[in-house]
Structure formats: structure tokens, C-alpha cells
Amino acid sequence: MKKVGFFGGKFLPLHQGHVYSIIKASTMVDELYVVLSHSEKRDQELCAGSSLSSIPCHIRLRWLSQLTKEMDNVKVVEVEDQEGNDDYNWKEGSLKIREAIGRKIDVVFSSEIEYAPTFKELYPEAKHILIDENREQVPISATKIREKGVFAYWGYIPEVAKPYFIKKVVILGTESCGKSTLTRNLALIYNTTYVKEYGREYCEMLGGCDGIILEEDYPMIAYGHKLKEYEAIRNANKIVFIDTEAVVTQFYSELYNQKHQTVLDEIAQIQKYDLCLYLEPDVKWVDDGLRVHGDKKVREDNNHRLKELLKENGVKFVSIGGTYQERLEKSVELIGRTFKEI
Numbered sequence: 001m002k003k004v005g006f007f008g009g010k011f012l013p014l015h016q017g018h019v020y021s022i023i024k025a026s027t028m029v030d031e032l033y034v035v036l037s038h039s040e041k042r043d044q045e046l047c048a049g050s051s052l053s054s055i056p057c058h059i060r061l062r063w064l065s066q067l068t069k070e071m072d073n074v075k076v077v078e079v080e081d082q083e084g085n086d087d088y089n090w091k092e093g094s095l096k097i098r099e100a101i102g103r104k105i106d107v108v109f110s111s112e113i114e115y116a117p118t119f120k121e122l123y124p125e126a127k128h129i130l131i132d133e134n135r136e137q138v139p140i141s142a143t144k145i146r147e148k149g150v151f152a153y154w155g156y157i158p159e160v161a162k163p164y165f166i167k168k169v170v171i172l173g174t175e176s177c178g179k180s181t182l183t184r185n186l187a188l189i190y191n192t193t194y195v196k197e198y199g200r201e202y203c204e205m206l207g208g209c210d211g212i213i214l215e216e217d218y219p220m221i222a223y224g225h226k227l228k229e230y231e232a233i234r235n236a237n238k239i240v241f242i243d244t245e246a247v248v249t250q251f252y253s254e255l256y257n258q259k260h261q262t263v264l265d266e267i268a269q270i271q272k273y274d275l276c277l278y279l280e281p282d283v284k285w286v287d288d289g290l291r292v293h294g295d296k297k298v299r300e301d302n303n304h305r306l307k308e309l310l311k312e313n314g315v316k317f318v319s320i321g322g323t324y325q326e327r328l329e330k331s332v333e334l335i336g337r338t339f340k341e342i
């Protein structure tokens with residue numbers, strides 16, 4: 001007979017202590033069920049007034065699934081209830097857990113000795129096995145993380161969960177306003193990753209842009225850019241810097257091909273950034289071989305149209321002008337003010 005066990009929790013948020021317990025438990029039974037217990041009300045209560053906003057259950061489920069995807073004897077299930085933190089009904093919870101597992105339960109894992117009497121009553125047929133009761137292996141708790149925020153305990157946040165918390169800063173603007181340099185410099189200052197403007201790489205690959213770029217190139221630029229963002233976010237250290245996004249791609253589609261594309265609007269609608277820095281074109285225009293809009297009036301018109309497009313898409317941005325030095329200082333100051341916890 002196969003030995004079946006489960007490890008339950010709220011995973012609000014998932015941390016390395018949970019990871020250790022899940023892995024250890026998986027070596028002690030033939031089949032391990034990781035049970036995510038969630039309740040909108042309880043999760044909101046636990047996070048209220050803390051440094052962590054409540055995390056949707058599907059995100060926590062995604063982390064657990066990703067974490068255990070190569071553990072053949074581990075299955076992730078979820079059970080929902082409507083209770084708050086103080087009136088959680090363990091008995092009803094156990095019935096739901098039994099139903100979700102659908103097998104005889106031989107072992108209940110946890111790291112809490114206080115759960116022993118409850119588990120004895122609810123799962124009389126099962127053994128309660130404690131894993132790292134004193135939290136010596138991984139000295140952390142979800143309560144501590146909620147108190148001080150994930151960035152205070154970044155080393156305890158599993159790689160599968162980190163992307164959810166990464167702060168995304170996008171740098172916007174028209175040609176030759178210092179975006180790529182500022183993006184790279186900020187990434188170096190904050191010791192993290194960044195995303196180059198993929199549209200630029202794409203045009204370099206074409207050998208130019210004006211007159212040869214096709215309508216169908218733009219969605220590829222926008223998707224290609226998103227894939228690069230995804231990569232950079234996966235490898236980022238708390239914050240990531242991104243040079244341009246889908247609204248800027250729309251702007252170029254209008255500029256070079258006189259075409260407003262619905263697909264780019266749709267991409268713009270699903271992207272979410274935590275801070276948008278807009279660089280004004282008040283630094284010298286530099287001809288880099290790809291740029292064609294250096295005339296003062298054209299620069300002003302383009303700047304006006306890009307801002308209009310951003311507003312049409314509901315993008316809120318902070319405008320930054322002045323010398324290169326002032327742009328860097330203002331950006332660093334804004335980032336510090338916006339993300340105090342980093």
C-alpha cells in the first residue's frame with residue numbers, strides 16, 4: 001500500500017522554509033499532497049496593515065505547481081473556504097482536504113507542535129510528523145515576511161515566486177532622449193537586469209527602419225520585447241529596468257507606417273509597470289545611423305503624439321528633463337521615493 005501524506009498551508013507568501021518542508025516530506029511518503037488553503041477574507045485580514053498585499057490564490061498555486069513540477073510524487077491541490085483568520089473551521093477544512101486528496105491519509109506534515117492535538121482529532125488514522133520544528137534549517141516565517149515585506153527577506157523567497165514581486169520601471173520617450181543609457185545605468189546602479197529596446201535590435205537586424213519596416217513587424221517587436229522582459233524579470237534583483245513598451249511600438253507604427261494597430265493596444269492593456277519615467281527630448285539629438293527625426297519641430301510633434309498615445313492608453317508617467325546628470329539624479333530620487341522597501 002502506498003503511503004500518502006499531505007502538507008498544508010496558506011503560503012502567504014511561499015518561502016524557503018516551505019520549500020525545505022515540502023522536499024523533506026516528499027522523501028518520507030510515496031505520494032505527497034501539498035494543500036493550499038485559501039480564503040479571500042482570511043488572506044485579506046492577514047495582510048491588512050502589513051507590508052505585503054494579499055496574493056491571489058492562483059498565483060500561490062502557480063508557485064507551488066512550478067516548484068514541484070519535477071517532483072513526480074508530489075501533487076498540488078487547493079481548498080477554499082470563506083472564513084476569517086480567527087474563525088477558521090479546522091473540522092470543515094479537514095473534510096475539504098480529505099475530499100481534495102480522495103485517498104486514505106497516512107501522514108500529516110507540519111512544523112508546528114501546536115497543531116498536534118488538532119491533527120490527532122481530525123486525522124486519527126494518520127501520524128503527525130514535524131519537520132524542522134525549531135526552524136533551524138530555514139529560520140523564517142510567513143508572518144515575519146508579511147511584517148517587513150518580501151524585500152527584507154529576499155534570500156528566503158523562492159526563485160519561482162520572485163518574479164511576482166519584482167518592481168518594473170519602464171523608461172519612455174522619443175528618439176535620442178537618453179533612454180538606453182539611462183536604462184543601462186539604472187540597472188548597474190541597482191545591481192539588476194534590464195531590457196534593451198527590442199525594436200531597435202529588430203531594425204538593426206533589418207538594416208534600417210524608415211521605408212522598409214512592414215506593418216507585420218510591429219506585433220513581432222512588441223511580442224519579442226515582452227519575451228525579453230520576461231527573461232529579465234526572472235533574473236532580476238528586486239527591480240528591473242525596461243527601455244520602452246507597446247505604446248511606443250504603436251507610436252512607431254503610426255509614424256513609419258501610418259497604421260494604428262489594435263493588437264498593440266491590446267498588448268498595452270495587459271502590461272503593468274510600477275513606475276514610468278518619461279524622458280523629454282530636451283537633450284541634443286544624436287545621429288546614430290537609425291534615427292531620422294532630428295528636426296526640432298518634428299521632435300516636438302513626436303513628443304506630443306507619444307504623450308497623447310500614452311494618455312489614451314491610461315499610462316501614468318513622470319516627466320523628466322534637463323541634463324543627463326539631472327535625469328539620472330531625478331530618476332534615482334523617484335525610484336527611492338516610490339520603492340522605499342528596496
Ligand SMILES: NC(=O)c1ccc[n+]([C@@H]2O[C@H](COP(=O)([O-])OP(=O)(O)OC[C@H]3O[C@@H](n4cnc5c(N)ncnc54)[C@H](O)[C@@H]3O)[C@@H](O)[C@H]2O)c1
Nearest residue numbers: 008009010011017021037090093094110111112138140142
Ligand atoms: N483543516 C485542516 O485539517 C488543515 C490542515 C493543515 C493545514 N490547514 C491550513 O493550513 C494552515 C496551516 O498552516 P500555516 O497557517 O502554518 O500556514 P503557513 O503557510 O504559514 O505554513 C505552512 C506549513 O509550513 C510550515 N512552516 C512554516 N515556516 C517554516 C519553516 N521556516 N521551516 C519549516 N516549515 C515551516 C508550517 O508549520 C506549516 O506546517 C491553516 O491555517 C489552515 O488554513 C488546514
